[in-house]
Structure formats: structure tokens, C-alpha cells
Amino acid sequence: MQAARQSFRLLLTLAIAVPALGTFVRGVWPVALVFFVAGGFWLGGRRWAWVSGASFVLCVVGLVLASLLDVGLLWLLPGMIAALAAWDLDAFIVRLASVERVEHESVLVRAHLQRLGLLCAVSLLVSGVVSLMRLHLSFGLTLALALVVVVAVRFILYSLDEGA
Amino acid sequence: MLPQKRLRLVAVFGVVLVLMVLLAAALPSLTLLPEREMELPSDSEVVGTVLDLGWLIGLLIAMYAIAMIWLMPSSLRRRLAYMLLVVGGIAGLIVGLVVLLDDTVIPPLPTSLQSSRATPTHDPFVEQPLVETVIPLEVPEFVPPPRWIGTLLTLCVGTLLVVLVLVIAWHLRAHYREATLPPLAQLADEARVALNALRDGGNVRDVVLRCYFEMARVLDEAQGIRRVETVTPREFAVQLTALGLPAVPVQTLTALFEEARYGMRVADAAAADHAIASLTAIVAACEALT
Numbered sequence: 001m002q003a004a005r006q007s008f009r010l011l012l013t014l015a016i017a018v019p020a021l022g023t024f025v026r027g028v029w030p031v032a033l034v035f036f037v038a039g040g041f042w043l044g045g046r047r048w049a050w051v052s053g054a055s056f057v058l059c060v061v062g063l064v065l066a067s068l069l070d071v072g073l074l075w076l077l078p079g080m081i082a083a084l085a086a087w088d089l090d091a092f093i094v095r096l097a098s099v100e101r102v103e104h105e106s107v108l109v110r111a112h113l114q115r116l117g118l119l120c121a122v123s124l125l126v127s128g129v130v131s132l133m134r135l136h137l138s139f140g141l142t143l144a145l146a147l148v149v150v151v152a153v154r155f156i157l158y159s160l161d162e163g164a
Numbered sequence: 165m166l167p168q169k170r171l172r173l174v175a176v177f178g179v180v181l182v183l184m185v186l187l188a189a190a191l192p193s194l195t196l197l198p199e200r201e202m203e204l205p206s207d208s209e210v211v212g213t214v215l216d217l218g219w220l221i222g223l224l225i226a227m228y229a230i231a232m233i234w235l236m237p238s239s240l241r242r243r244l245a246y247m248l249l250v251v252g253g254i255a256g257l258i259v260g261l262v263v264l265l266d267d268t269v270i271p272p273l274p275t276s277l278q279s280s281r282a283t284p285t286h287d288p289f290v291e292q293p294l295v296e297t298v299i300p301l302e303v304p305e306f307v308p309p310p311r312w313i314g315t316l317l318t319l320c321v322g323t324l325l326v327v328l329v330l331v332i333a334w335h336l337r338a339h340y341r342e343a344t345l346p347p348l349a350q351l352a353d354e355a356r357v358a359l360n361a362l363r364d365g366g367n368v369r370d371v372v373l374r375c376y377f378e379m380a381r382v383l384d385e386a387q388g389i390r391r392v393e394t395v396t397p398r399e400f401a402v403q404l405t406a407l408g409l410p411a412v413p414v415q416t417l418t419a420l421f422e423e424a425r426y427g428m429r430v431a432d433a434a435a436a437d438h439a440i441a442s443l444t445a446i447v448a449a450c451e452a453l454t
Contacts, residue, residue, distance in 0.1 A: 095394075098394065126181070126185060127188075129185070130185055130188040130189055133185070133188075133189035134189060134192065134193060135186060135189040135190040135193070136190065136193050137186070137190040137194070139194065142187065142190055142191070142194055145183050145186060145187055146187060148183060149180055149183050149184060149187065152176050152179060152180045152183075153180060155176060156173060156176055156177060156180065159169065159173050160173075
């Protein structure tokens with residue numbers, strides 16, 4: 001559990017510090033306040049279940065604002081991925097804490113951290129590749145692809161839910 | 165999860181990943197234009213206020229798509245109707261925003277129309293010499309609205325459109341669910357058909373698991389009882405018994421499910437028969453409760 005808490009703190013620091021640093025470099029430092037507020041809110045209000053989601057949304061709002069103000073993707077991508085991972089890990093910690101006795105807790109935590117680390121690495125890789133790619137698709141094709149993605153994601157969620 | 169199912173899931177996930185990469189690479193260069201040619205006045209400063217909002221439209225469509233993923237029912241037979249709703253909603257959203265654009269940009273009056281609006285100032289009954297008098301119209305100087313008004317207006321209207329479509333979808337879903345709620349006998353028949361098909365395939369573990377999932381489905385659709393994620397199957401069985409369902413079939417099916425789901429031992433054919441019998445008893449009990 002200690003490893004999970006430490007990883008959460010590390011990820012949250014990354015999610016706040018990296019985009020905030022990007023806003024300072026770009027010269028739009030007031031946006032950094034959004035990240036600091038989100039981080040403080042997240043750490044300070046962990047006793048309430050809704051705070052984690054609200055803080056994550058605030059982080060995303062800050063990232064969107066920063067991207068509109070031309071802060072480089074190099075700052076925003078790691079921040080986004082770290083925020084997502086912190087959100088997941090926070091839920092995992094809360095869930096573990098809600099169970100009275102967890103068998104093989106350290107194995108469970110290690111497995112979760114390994115999977116999360118792999119996911120973060122793949123996400124960084126894919127988003128990095130996407131940021132370098134440019135394609136021209138027609139509107140109709142884009143809409144059709146988006147609908148296929150919506151249905152496929154729903155199918156994946158449904159299958160995971162059924163298999164759980 | 166079965167290896168075949170896992171493989172299929174991984175394949176779908178791979179396809180989704182590739183599609184999302186393609187979409188993400190294509191979206192920055194996507195331009196939303198109306199189908200028909202609109203003659204926008206080039207000298208109007210309003211154009212710049214409302215046309216540069218592609219990101220906002222993209223954001224609203226993304227919000228809508230995410231909400232639809234959340235709302236989409238799992239049942240296959242309702243998926244087609246829902247897909248139509250999704251397509252209609254997105255099309256409506258785009259049309260609404262294009263109409264908003266069209267209405268916001270007001271072209272200035274052509275000069276020929278301005279000159280024809282000259283009014284006679286003399287007595288109409290006395291014949292006057294035909295002298296064309298043109299009185300210049302006093303057109304107030306156009307002051308373009310600030311940029312944020314356009315952004316705010318589009319955001320409000322777009323959000324309202326999304327909320328409206330979602331509310332309609334929610335009501336339709338609730339209405340459809342009430343109208344097409346299958347009777348318990350039909351549910352039981354569906355469960356039996358599925359189980360027979362599974363049993364013919366010879367996989368006993370699947371039959372037992374399917375029985376438990378069918379029980380969960382029947383309870384959800386008939387009684388509105390749903391197992392919370394954090395509740396274990398055994399705790400759920402205690403809850404069901406407390407709600408008046410027969411204890412023996414519920415406990416039997418739960419025990420068989422736990423054995424099939426978490427146990428290492430291969431379930432025998434008798435387990436499948438027990439599971440089906442328990443499920444039938446639970447469905448009958450639900451019918452009696454209703």
C-alpha cells in the first residue's frame with residue numbers, strides 16, 4: 001500500500017509540475033494556478049470520494065487552456081498521462097482501503113503498478129507518434145470512424161464488465 | 165475470461181487503437197464547412213468572431229460521443245435504434261451550429277436596395293415631374309461585438325443542444341425500457357435457450373457462469389436489483405434471500421458460480437443441471453414476487 005501511495009504522490013506531482021512549468025516557459029503563468037489549485041484540492045480533499053474526479057477534471061481544464069495558449073505538447077502530454085494514472089491509482093488505493101483484509105496485498109499492488117506503468121509507456125508512445133502524424137480524411141469518413149470507435153469501446157467495456 | 169473471448173477483445177482493442185490514432189492524426193486538419201455555398205460578406209467583422217470556433221464544435225461533439233458511450237445500452241437489439249439516435253444527434257448538433265453561424269452573420273444591404281427605398285415627399289394626387297430623388301439612409305456605424313460574445317453564444321447554444329439531445333435520449337430510453345420490458349417467462353425462455361446452446365457445446369463452466377449472469381440480468385430487469393461492484397457473490401446471495409427469494413437455489417447457484425469462477429476444479433455435468441434448475445427456480449420466484 002505504501003508503494004501505491006508513494007507512486008500516487010509522484011504521479012500527482014508530475015501531473016501538476018510539468019504542465020505548470022510549461023506555462024511558465026511559455027509566459028502564461030496564470031494558467032499554472034489552475035494546476036496548483038487542482039493539486040491542492042486533490043491532496044487536501046481525499047476524504048471525499050468526489051474530490052478525485054473533480055480535481056482530475058480541473059487538471060484537464062488547465063491542460064485544455066494551456067493547449068489553447070500554445071503551450072508545447074512536450075509539457076502537456078506527460079501531464080495528461082500522469083493525471084490519468086494518478087486518478088486511477090487514487091481509486092485503487094481507496095478501493096484497497098475499503099477492504100478490511102487484503103490477501104497478498106503487496107503482490108496485488110505490484111501487479112497494478114506494473115500494468116499502469118506499461119499503460120503509461122504505451123500512452124506516451126502512441127500520443128507522441130500521433131502528435132507527429134498528420135492525415136487528411138473527409139468529414140464523412142471521420143464521422144464513420146468515430147462511430148465505429150464509439151461502438152467498439154462500448155463493446156470492450158461491456159465485455160470487461162461481463163468478464164469481471 | 166475465456167482465451168477466445170480475450171483474443172477477440174484484444175483484437176477489438178487493437179482496431180480501436182489504430183482507428184483512434186488515425187482520428188487523432190486527422191482531426192487537426194478537419195475543417196467543418198456547410199454543404200451549400202454561403203456568400204459571407206467579406207467586409208463584415210462579425211465573420212471572424214464566429215467562424216474560428218472549430219475547436220469548440222469538436223469539443224461539443226467529443227462531449228456528446230463520451231456521453232453516448234456512457235448511456236448506450238448493452239443489449240444488442242436496442243443498439244441499432246441507439247446508433248440512429250447518435251447519428252441524428254451529431255448531425256443535428258452540426259446543423260444547429262451551422263444555422264447559428266448563418267443567422268449570426270447578417271450581410272449588409274445592397275446599395276441598389278437602399279436607393280429604391282426613397283420615399284415620395286410630395287402630394288401623390290398632383291402630378292409631379294419624374295425626378296428621381298435619392299435620400300441617403302442613415303445607417304448607424306457598425307460596431308463589431310467583442311470576440312468573447314460569439315464564443316460564449318456558441319458555447320451556450322451548443323451545450324443546450326447537447327443537453328437537449330441527451331435529455332430526449334434519456335427519456336426515450338426510459339420509455340423504451342418500460343414499453344419493451346419482457347415478461348419473466350420470456351426472460352426465462354431466453355435464458356434456457358442460451359443455456360441449451362451452451363450445453364450442446366459441452367462447456368459446463370460456461371453454463372454455470374451463464375446461469376449466474378442470467379440470474380443477475382433477470383433480477384435487474386424484473387426487480388431492479390443490481391449487484392454493487394464491491395459486494396461479493398456470497399454477500400449478494402444474503403441480500404437476495406433477505407429480499408424474499410428462495411434461499412436454496414440462490415445459495416446453490418452462488419456456490420456453483422464461485423467454484424466455476426474462482427475454483428481450480430473442472431465442473432461436472434451435474435453442476436450445469438443444478439445451475440439450470442436453480443436459475444429456473446429463481447425466475448419462478450421473481451414471477452411470484454412481481
